Amino acid sequence: MALVDLVMPKMGESIMEATILRWHKKPGDFVKQDETLMDIATDKVDSEVPSTAEGVLEEALFNENDVVPVGAVIARIRTGQEAAVTAPSPVILPPATNTESVPLPDSRDIPYQPGPAHTVTKTSGARFYSPLVLNIAASEGISMSELEKISGTGNEGRVTKKDILEYVAGDRKQRTDAPPAAVEQPTAAARETPQPMVIPSSPVTPPPSASPAVVTPQETRSPVTYSGNVEIIEMDRMRRLIADHMVKSKATSAHVTSFSEADVTNMVLWREKIKKEFEKREGDKITFTPLFIEAIVKCLKKYPMLNSSIDGEKIIIKKDINIGMATALPSGNLIVPIIKGADQLNLVGLTKQVNNMANNARNNKLRPDDTQGGTFTFTNVGTFGSLMGTPIINQPQVAILATGAIKKRPVVIETEQGDSIAIRHMMYVSMSYDHRIIDGSLGATFVTAVVKELENFDVNRSF
Numbered sequence: 001m002a003l004v005d006l007v008m009p010k011m012g013e014s015i016m017e018a019t020i021l022r023w024h025k026k027p028g029d030f031v032k033q034d035e036t037l038m039d040i041a042t043d044k045v046d047s048e049v050p051s052t053a054e055g056v057l058e059e060a061l062f063n064e065n066d067v068v069p070v071g072a073v074i075a076r077i078r079t080g081q082e083a084a085v086t087a088p089s090p091v092i093l094p095p096a097t098n099t100e101s102v103p104l105p106d107s108r109d110i111p112y113q114p115g116p117a118h119t120v121t122k123t124s125g126a127r128f129y130s131p132l133v134l135n136i137a138a139s140e141g142i143s144m145s146e147l148e149k150i151s152g153t154g155n156e157g158r159v160t161k162k163d164i165l166e167y168v169a170g171d172r173k174q175r176t177d178a179p180p181a182a183v184e185q186p187t188a189a190a191r192e193t194p195q196p197m198v199i200p201s202s203p204v205t206p207p208p209s210a211s212p213a214v215v216t217p218q219e220t221r222s223p224v225t226y227s228g229n230v231e232i233i234e235m236d237r238m239r240r241l242i243a244d245h246m247v248k249s250k251a252t253s254a255h256v257t258s259f260s261e262a263d264v265t266n267m268v269l270w271r272e273k274i275k276k277e278f279e280k281r282e283g284d285k286i287t288f289t290p291l292f293i294e295a296i297v298k299c300l301k302k303y304p305m306l307n308s309s310i311d312g313e314k315i316i317i318k319k320d321i322n323i324g325m326a327t328a329l330p331s332g333n334l335i336v337p338i339i340k341g342a343d344q345l346n347l348v349g350l351t352k353q354v355n356n357m358a359n360n361a362r363n364n365k366l367r368p369d370d371t372q373g374g375t376f377t378f379t380n381v382g383t384f385g386s387l388m389g390t391p392i393i394n395q396p397q398v399a400i401l402a403t404g405a406i407k408k409r410p411v412v413i414e415t416e417q418g419d420s421i422a423i424r425h426m427m428y429v430s431m432s433y434d435h436r437i438i439d440g441s442l443g444a445t446f447v448t449a450v451v452k453e454l455e456n457f458d459v460n461r462s463f
Contacts, residue, residue: 004053006037006075008068017069018042019237025057031077038074041237045335045366055079067160136164238333249395254435257390260447264406265425266457267291278463282348286463290350292403293323293378295453297343300376303446305438307375309396315437324374324394325354327361328383335361336394338374347463382406388428398438401450404428429454 008018021039025031033054040049058076062068137147142164150167152159226232235243271286278286300307300321308317321343324336337357339345345353360366376397381389382405391400406427413422429451433443 002079003058004055004077004079005073006049006052006077008040008070008072008074009049010070017067019067020062020064020074021046022064023060027057027059029057031055031057040068042368045368045371046364047368049074051077053077053079133159133161133164136161136168140164140168142168236331236333238331238335242334245395246392249392252395253393253398255390255393255432256435256438256440256443257430257432258440258444258447259388259428259430260444260451262427262429262451262454263411263424264427264454264457266459267454268406268425270457270459270461273459274463278351282351284351284355286347286351287354288403288406289325289378289380290347290354291457292380292454293325293339293342293350293354294347295450296323296376296378296401297321298453299446299449301343302449303442305442306399306433306446308398308437309375310398310434310437318375320373320375322373322375324377324397325357326377326379326391326394327358330362335366335371336374336377337361337366337370338372340373376400378402382427388430390430391432393432393434398434398436399431399443399446400433401429401431401447404430427454 018040019042021041023038024036025038031037031051031054033052034050036048037051037057038049040047055077058078060075062074068074133147136142137144147159147164150159150163153163154160267288271288271291275286278284304317305315307321308315310316320341323339323342325339326334326336328334337360339350339353339357342350342353357366357370360370374394374397377391377394377400379389379391379400379402381391381402385405387407388404389402391402393400404427406425408423409426410421411424411426413420413424429447431443431447431450433446
């Protein structure tokens with residue numbers, strides 16, 4: 001008989017925490033090895049967590065909707081003969097609390113109790129604030145000096161979204177309701193010493209010449225009222241993540257978009273000619289997406305700067321070419337599965353990867369690793385009839401390319417015998433790129449290179 005700790009697995013290199021969506025087992029239930037114990041969600045994808053041992057679930061240390069850091073013990077399973085015969089009494093979990101902290105080793109069964117609202121949680125070096133927390137602070141008029149006073153329940157004392165929202169809803173209101181004389185004025189030293197901030201994604205602090213803002217009762221948020229006939233819909237979890245990711249990208253990268261136009265007549269005619277034979281031989285339908293990705297990969301080999309990321313003042317050029325493929329879900333949300341090693345795949349391999357990733361995304365079968373490690377993103381806005389788009393860069397990448405709808409149009413054809421007008425299959429191509437390291441000349445050159453690859457498509461090629 002032994003107790004086995006089940007820890008929150010590491011779901012990807014950049015994922016540090018996950019949210020428990022649902023427990024499939026409750027304390028006292030028998031669990032087989034590799035049987036699904038719970039569903040979790042990261043900022044990338046939902047996933048199942050299997051049991052690493054067979055036995056009886058002794059206790060669950062977190063509730064549904066709790067945010068748990070990677071590596072934290074989330075449950076204990078009693079193994080051995082006694083587990084199969086005598087199941088322990090069910091452990092009743094306390095009501096869900098607004099906590100994102102990890103229980104300390106010597107306080108396993110004690111639910112987190114928030115500390116005083118104005119206790120300063122110190123960490124080594126400058127205190128880290130996520131872009132979401134900084135955005136909330138800016139919208140609520142919370143200065144950096146006030147933000148430093150909020151007790152953080154996240155990893156290493158970080159202020160989480162729940163911490164700042166609780167502060168705004170409760171403790172801050174109590175403080176601002178106090179008589180004006182009770183409001184502590186900043187000292188001269190506080191005005192002269194800037195507060196440390198790691199990622200200034202929003203204008204939280206006032207200009208250096210101004211004193212830190214003193215919160216008054218008028219600055220607290222008043223209830224919002226809506227006039228007319230309206231319907232209010234709460235964002236689901238994935239939509240909130242997408243919104244945060246898009247805002248962060250616009251605040252991080254200097255977006256520039258270049259446009260071009262491609263005559264894809266040869267490509268259209270070739271696909272029409274071989275699509276039935278392709279499906280019969282390979283068991284998969286061939287769409288335009290793998291053809292576009294094939295052209296993008298060829299150009300990324302010529303212009304590797306587009307296959308990079310930025311780390312401070314360093315440019316990290318990626319040797320692997322992993323193409324992200326923006327995919328619309330039935331819910332209307334968006335996810336970007338990654339085709340790893342796209343430069344190592346032929347057209348058949350790309351087609352199978354594209355179809356497999358798209359089907360898994362729509363059926364909620366993507367693994368966390370399927371959305372990690374992208375180096376360049378492609379999105380086909382023409383799927384829904386759009387002629388062109390200005391896509392937002394998928395951080396931490398530096399570029400994203402979009403293709404519009406393919407339309408028949410009369411265009412001028414230049415030949416040795418002279419110009420003529422013909423009906424051709426035309427498509428707009430656009431690419432948004434990070435102007436911090438990609439100048440207009442390189443961005444436009446890359447788009448032009450992709451267009452040439454599409455226009456010079458060999459109608460006599462095999463697949």
